[in-house]
Amino acid sequence: MTQLSPGSGRVRVGVLVSGRGSNLAALIQAAQHPDYPAEIVLVAANAPGAGGLEIARSAGIGAVAIDHRPFKGDREAHEQAIDAALRAAGVELVALAGYMRIFTPWFVQAWRDRMINIHPSLLPHFPGVDTHARALAAGHDRHGCTVHWVTEGVDAGPVIGQADVPVLDGDTVETLAARVLTAEHRLYPQCVALAARSLRSQRRMDGAGSLPNLRRTPDP
Ligand code: GRF
Secondary structure: OOOOOOOOOOEEEEEEEOOOOHHHHHHHHHHOOOOOOEEEEEEEEOOOOOHHHHHHHHOOOOEEEOOOHHHOOOHHHHHHHHHHHHHHOOOOEEEEOOOOOOOOHHHHHHOOOOEEEEEOOOOOOOOOOOHHHHHHHHOOOEEEEEEEEOOOOOOOOOEEEEEEEEOOOOOOHHHHHHHHHHHHHHHHHHHHHHHHHHHHHHHHHHOOOOOOOOOOOOOO
């Protein structure tokens, strides 16, 4: 039997989605490469109709809907259910991909330095929603996307990577969003790989079986 040395295995990633899942699809595609340092082991959605669930199932990845509505405003109880699913799947790194709920401090702490998000703006510009409309209204000539560690501030955690695109004359929210989304699909797999490699080297330092908090990856 082959014995894996500490840190040689692929990092187990859980992806949380609320909607269509195009970033999830980009991650699944990247993870098919044998040299990719991460594997997607679970996709969870707070919305039972999320398109991302079907994308996961089609790829043979475990997919679970954990509807927030029955929890009737008890956000932490909903998050405990998500946390339990992630831990049961052996998830080491959580990637938010269009997950449209804000976490309580409890969940953020539970996954501190192990949870990343992709946001459709060049942070610190335009945290929150309606980023493309706000970039157009502000007259910016560059816009883009950011992958960052999740902290308690909304879209405020340390940046792992960014990709920018031009804002062109005549752009609408839709044309700009489509250009940014294409950049997201390149950026997110790169940043998940960076985070996974960082986790793996942390494993090597600490020995198999132990996964302490990941040291934050500096900007590439
Ligand atoms: C993306 O624009 C992402 O940056 C944001 O939500 C959107 C999700 O799109 N957080 P998709 O579900 O990955 O297609």
